[in-house]
Amino acid sequence: MNPDDFKSNDQIAWCPGCGDFGILNAVKKALAVLEKSPKDILLVSGIGQAAKLPHYIKANCFNGLHGRALPVAAAAKIVNPDLTVIVTTGDGDCYGEGGNHFIHNIRRNADITVIVHNNQIYGLTKGQASPTTDSGYATKVQPEGVILEPIHPLEMAIAAGCGFVARGFSADSENLAGLIVEAVKYRGFSLIDVLQPCVTFNKKNTYSWYKERIYKITDETGYDPQDKIAAYRKAAEWGQRIPVGIIYRAVQPSYGEKKGLDGQPALVEADIEHIDIGGALKDFI
Amino acid sequence: MIDELTIRISGQAGQGMQTIGLVLGQVFKQSGYHLFANQDYMSRVRGGNNFFQLRVSNNPVFSLREKPDMIIALDKESVALHKPALNENGTLILDKKQFELTRDDAGFFNVPFYELAINSGGNDIFINTVACGVISGITQIDFMHLERVIKSAFQDKKEEVIFQNTLAAKAGYDFARSNFKNERFTLSPSVNSGNRLLLNGNDAIALGALKAGCKFYTAYPMSPSTTIMDTIAHYSKAFNVVVEQAEDEIAAINMAIGASFAGARSMTASSGGGFALMVEGLSLAGMTETPVVVACVGRPAPATGFPTRTEQADLDFLISAGHGEFARVVYAPGTIEEAFYLTQKAFNLAEKYQIPVLIMSDQHLADSYRDVAPFDLDKVKIQRFILPKEDSKNVNNYKRYQLTKFGVSPRAVPSWIDDVIYADSDEHNEEGHITEDAQMRINMVEKRFFKKMFNLSQEIESPSIYNLADADLILVGFGSTYGVIKEMCELSGPVKTGFVHFSQLWPFPALQTTQLLAGKKNIFTVENNAAGQLARLIWRESGIKVNGSILRFDGRPFNLDYLRGQVKEKAG
Structure with missing residues (x-):
């Protein structure tokens, strides 16, 4: 298959030069590599610029509420495991509005992939600070600069027990596509935090700012993504050098495995027209 | 001999009032009596004062009575607290030695629960079983029924446990038979087979959901809705249902919507506060046209309110919850049977119209047990869309x-x-x-x-009606007040009373309401809320202005005596 097999007819509504385009291309490339048929893919999103992405791909799409993509995605996967479920979300959607779902869906560990378009700013609401905006950055709402410390999603994910934690860069869609392929293949909750310039509202974390700092973990010899302590250190690296690639990886049972659903017919296939509750009613006699 | 009896079992949270009550409920039901039982409990796990009340009768019963004929006090506080509630000629059963009471009030029946438990079962944990024996003895139920219920209640336990409990029950039974020297609580011979179901409103919703093919149930625990999840979880393996405890109610409704979008019938439930968190999701279901069934089991609010008590104050909220305009259905089952059938219908309708369907219940319906005829399992057929x-x-x-x-x-x-x-x-x-x-x-x-x-x-589900042509006073209610209104109307006096009861609140049956109530005099709504929300809804939707409302908003359900008192006032 090739990326064009996943082209949708919908008109793209992003700003020219938006980092989202790189992510869109990477998702299409990855799906082509994975040889998934559009009908077997479900893209789930909330609200924000990232959340529009599913419309621009030929695949099933559920574009729900702000912050609430994860519960929709997890449940869809649980009842219909034939679907490859991918969430496209943003730093505000996933780490702000949906923070509670982020923590608990890592624990739930349904077999879904979460791609966070992390541009460190709010785009759709026009330039307010996001949970990942660097401290000190001035916005219309925070004219003196942000005084809240940014959250650290990768460290949080490792701490919460996520078994696949990666970081990508939207301008390197080849590498990002590779990460998406690995994340989708991983059985369980996989997270890719994607650094992505916002050409309109983020004047600090620009393409050139990132390019000066980003390096591939795989270019360093000796890094073992299965070493949790090393992964914490790597996840915390920020400032002069910013790593991209698979930061942490651990094999652990997914929701479906623990719940005994794997290998069973999907719940959506269940014959519900001939359910006999007579046996249960006997318990009440 | 008597046809009807109200028994109250009182003590601290954790002393097992509900266990005694449910064992006795089974005993009376299997002996062929009808019953209605409800617990009055505080929002705590230990201590405080809780009670379980059973109304046993040779006729079908649908509501509670105000005053018990018999009280079992399991702790000293219960004696002073509940004695004033006792009916004239009532009996308060207590263990005077344990409570260090020496006085001998009229109406006391002293039972050495502690000694009987130790002597029969060898441990004071058998006090509750002794109590079941005492009540069975006083009412002169055949001991065989109690023996059978014990056997079934402890069927998973060792033979020895059944044996010890049976001995303890017999000790209580024999003590009552030899020491309770009159027959004023002897029930007249029963007329039924005993093959009826004994369950509460939440059980009925859970069973309805299982029958309707719910494959994904998710909720965050919140009283008094939680036991729906407990029951579905209990049967989840047998019926191939995934039950997932959500991190919050927002997650719950969004998961239910996700599962439904992906093709499975799904449901969630909460009480008012948790439902408030679901409201944006409800609107999502409306907009994305995704079927979902949501039960809202009401309790007194605002905010945390009375977590374990009852209220019908979320009517306005449920019919309008969610930003924007979208189609929905709101059912308000009045009985355990309606809870079972309407839950099944909710799944069909949600799927047919691709909408959220809400089931408005409350703590009174949720936690009240009644004996019902075996459900008709063919009444609601699954319809797929x-x-x-x-x-x-x-x-x-x-x-x-x-x-x-x-x-x-x-x-x-x-x-x-x-x-x-x-x-x-x-x-x-x-x-x-x-x-x-x-x-x-x-x-x-x-x-x-x-x-x-x-x-x-x-x-639309048609409202239930009774005696409208003949009535001097018409009572109008919805949801859990069905039973008490029905019994009130069937009483002779103080006035000829008829009723209209709504089990569907939205879309509101405006046309039928107009047909039923236009031109009638003396219409009063009966509502467990402070504002008279049903009265306002009727006015808004049908233009009919009722004469007034009988409202109760102290967190307690209506009972027959309370409603009769209110009706007397209105009629006078």
Whole structure:
């Protein structure tokens, strides 16, 4: 298959030069590599610029509420495991509005992939600070600069027990596509935090700012993504050098495995027209 | 001999009042009596004062009485606290030695529970079983029934446990038979087979959901809705249902919507506070046209309110919850049977119209047990409104929101159809992509609101009615007040009373209401809330102004005596 097999007819509504385009291309490339048929893919999103992405791909799409993509995605996967479920979300959607779902869906560990378009700013609401905006950055709402410390999603994910934690860069869609392929293949909750310039509202974390700092973990010899302590250190690296690639990886049972659903017919296939509750009613006699 | 008896079992949280009550309930039911039982409990796990009340009768019973004929006090505090509630000629059963009481009030029946438990079972944990024996003895139930219930209650335990409990029960039974020297609580011989079901409103909702093919149930625990989840979880393996405890109610409704979008029937439940958190999700279900069933089991609010008590104050909230305008159905079952059948209907209707269907219950219906005839399992047939898998192949140009005459678009399951499905919370075109087009907006509002509401109004549950032609006073209620209103109307005096009871609140049966109530005098709503929300709804939807409302908002359910007192006042 090739990326064009996943082209949708919908008109793209992003700003020219938006980092989202790189992510869109990477998702299409990855799906082509994975040889998934559009009908077997479900893209789930909330609200924000990232959340529009599913419309621009030929695949099933559920574009729900702000912050609430994860519960929709997890449940869809649980009842219909034939679907490859991918969430496209943003730093505000996933780490702000949906923070509670982020923590608990890592624990739930349904077999879904979460791609966070992390541009460190709010785009759709026009330039307010996001949970990942660097401290000190001035916005219309925070004219003196942000005084809240940014959250650290990768460290949080490792701490919460996520078994696949990666970081990508939207301008390197080849590498990002590779990460998406690995994340989708991983059985369980996989997270890719994607650094992505916002050409309109983020004047600090620009393409050139990132390019000066980003390096591939795989270019360093000796890094073992299965070493949790090393992964914490790597996840915390920020400032002069910013790593991209698979930061942490651990094999652990997914929701479906623990719940005994794997290998069973999907719940959506269940014959519900001939359910006999007579046996249960006997318990009440 | 008597035909009816009210028994109250009182003590601290954790002393097992409900266990005693339910064992006795089974004993009376299996002996062929009718019963209605309810617990009055505090929001705590230990201590405080809770009680379980059973009304046993040779006639069908649908509500509680104000005053018990018999009280079992399991702790000293219960004696002083509940003695004033006792009926004239009532008996308060207590262990005077344990409570260090020396006085001998009229109406006391001293039972050395502690000694009997130690001597029979060898441990004071058998006090509750002794108590069951005492009540069975006083009412002169055949001991065989108690023996059978004990056997079934402890069927998973060792033979020895059954044996010890049976001995303890017999000790209590024999003590009562030899020491309770009169027959004023001896029940007249029973007339039923005993083969009836004994369950509460939440059990009925859970069983209805299982029967209706709910495959995914998710909720965050909140009293008094939690036992729906408990019951479904208990049967989850047997019926192949995934029960997932959500991190919060927002997650719960969004998970229910996700599962439904992916093709499984799904449900969630909460009480008012948790339901408030679900409201944005409810609107999402409306906009994305995703079926979902939500039970809201009410308790007194605002905010945390009375977590374990009852109220019907969320009527206005449920019929209007959610931003924007979309179609919905709100059922308000009045009985355990209606809870079972309407839950099944809720799943069918949610799927047929691709809408949220709400079930408005409350703590009184949720926690009240009644004996009911075995359910008719063929009464509500499962109706499917999705594109079957075998018809999903080779579907091209699928439009999730295709404009149709009926307002409902064909719904396909992702991965079953060869095409892809776009669903959106933004305003969307027929394909499901985001649009800002004014005409498309009008088309979509017509589709998901006007057309659906019109068609839904063609299949409204009719209100139950009684004695309207003849009545000097008409009581109007909804939901859990059905039983008490019905019994009130069947009493002779103080006035000839009829009733109208709504089990569906939205779409409101306006036309039928007008037909039933126009021109009638003396109409009073009976509501467990402070504002008279039903009265206002009737006025708003049918133009009929009732004469007044009988309201109770102290967190306690109506009982027959309380309502009779109120009716007397209104009639006078």
